[in-house]
Structures are given as structure tokens and as C-alpha cells.
Amino acid sequence: MRIYSSFKELLSETCRELFSRGQIAYDPSVQGLPAPRETHEMKEIVGYAYKLTGWSDMEEAMDEFAREFKKPHVNFEVAKRWARDMRSVKNPDDWWRGFMDDYWEKYSLLPVWGRFEYTYGERLEPLRKGAVDKLRSNPFSRGAVLPVYYPFDVFQRVRVPCTLAYQFLTRPPRGYLIIYQRSCDFVNFFALDVAKAILYAEELLAEVGYKLTTVTHFIGSLHAYRVDVPERWRW
Numbered sequence: 001m002r003i004y005s006s007f008k009e010l011l012s013e014t015c016r017e018l019f020s021r022g023q024i025a026y027d028p029s030v031q032g033l034p035a036p037r038e039t040h041e042m043k044e045i046v047g048y049a050y051k052l053t054g055w056s057d058m059e060e061a062m063d064e065f066a067r068e069f070k071k072p073h074v075n076f077e078v079a080k081r082w083a084r085d086m087r088s089v090k091n092p093d094d095w096w097r098g099f100m101d102d103y104w105e106k107y108s109l110l111p112v113w114g115r116f117e118y119t120y121g122e123r124l125e126p127l128r129k130g131a132v133d134k135l136r137s138n139p140f141s142r143g144a145v146l147p148v149y150y151p152f153d154v155f156q157r158v159r160v161p162c163t164l165a166y167q168f169l170t171r172p173p174r175g176y177l178i179i180y181q182r183s184c185d186f187v188n189f190f191a192l193d194v195a196k197a198i199l200y201a202e203e204l205l206a207e208v209g210y211k212l213t214t215v216t217h218f219i220g221s222l223h224a225y226r227v228d229v230p231e232r233w234r235w
Helices: 007-021 056-068 076-085 099-107 122-135 150-155 188-209
Strands: 003-004 023-026 041-052 145-147 163-171 172-185 211-225
Touching: 003 099, 007 041, 007 056, 007 188, 007 211, 056 076, 056 172, 056 188, 076 122, 076 188, 122 163, 145 211, 163 188, 172 188, 188 211
Parallel strands: 003 041, 172 211
Antiparallel strands: 023 041, 041 211, 145 163, 163 172
8 A cells, every 4th residue: 555645646656556557447328327448448457445644735736636637627626615514414406516516417316306416515414423423432532434326326317425434543542544445536526525525524633632633544446437537547
């Protein structure tokens, strides 16, 4: 498992690994919608994992990534807003407004239903107190797990969470976050997925008197679609 000491190193090395050793794959659908091969053939790593021990450069690294991949929604402000709304059961939430309107218009039932298929806050917030109480009562607990992907999602034909769960561990004097993710779109969401989880975990662990020191991230499918990849990374 690779260990990265900065957010910039995480993004640059993950990018290099994905495009240098990823396999070519093709799923004819994205979020349940048809996806042509000429735009949505992908480079993919099946089973990717790493540890991150520093992220003070998160904002700068995300800005640099956004410029290279021409993805203005990949920025620290979006991550902060998303992390904030992970504490709210409101649906629809509004972290994406002005940043990802086109994406959700295309890939979500929001325009039809007037709400998202799910929000992180709806799934996490009702269970958050239980995780906090576990850590307060036993700092060595291994049970402070907040699921995002629920069992019934296996049967859903609409958009379902890419994140499976977050696990919070405290080993005095350190706090740890483990992210379990079934699928991750590297270009559009990887940096945001990591950043929002860090911001959320920092707040939760602070409630029990710990500072987040290490993030471990397991991803089932890390991938990038051809349509999102700059020419120098194309295959």
C-alpha cells in the first residue's frame, strides 16, 4: 500500500498509476444511462488502496488538479459545502448549485422527482450520534462505522452511493478515518470524495477529543472516462 504525505502527492501519483497501469474497460452505462464507447471507455484499476498522512495543501492541490483536467467543480469550496451538508438530512441539498448543475441534470432524477435519489446527510446524520457515543465510551472501539450504501441499494435501478461506509478509529492520542468505496470516478470525484470525508471526519473526531492523523482509502473500481481525460493522458 502506498503512503502519501501530501494531497498533491496523492493526486499526482494516483493519476500516474491509473493512466500508466490501469486496464482498459467499458461499461455501457453511467448512472443507469447509456454511455457510448467512444466517450466512456475507461482506464480502471480494480482494487486500489493507499494511506494519506498529510493534507495541509488540499486547497492548492485541488485547484491545480481542476486546471489540468478542466473541472472547475473540483475545488475546496465544493468539498466544504458537501461536508457541511453531510450533517443535514435535507433533500435536495445545495452544495452542488453553481458548480455541478449540468451533471445532476443529466445523471440524477432530481429534475423529475424534485429531490435526489439519496443524500449523504439522510444516510449518515441519523446514525452519527451512535458512532460518537461508541468512541466516547470506548476509545478502542472498532464499531464506529457509518454506512452510506444500504442493503436495499443492491436492488435499486437508480443512482446509488459510490461510498460504502466510513469507519472512525481512535487510538490515543490519534484519530483515524477509513473510507470504503465501491466505485470512484477519478477525474470528477476522487479529490472531492477524499476532501469531503476528511473535513467530515475532522469534525466528528474533534467531538470526542481526537485529531485526525491518517486516512486509509479502499476503492473497488478507480476509473477515468476517456471524455474527461486531457490529451496527454489519453490511451
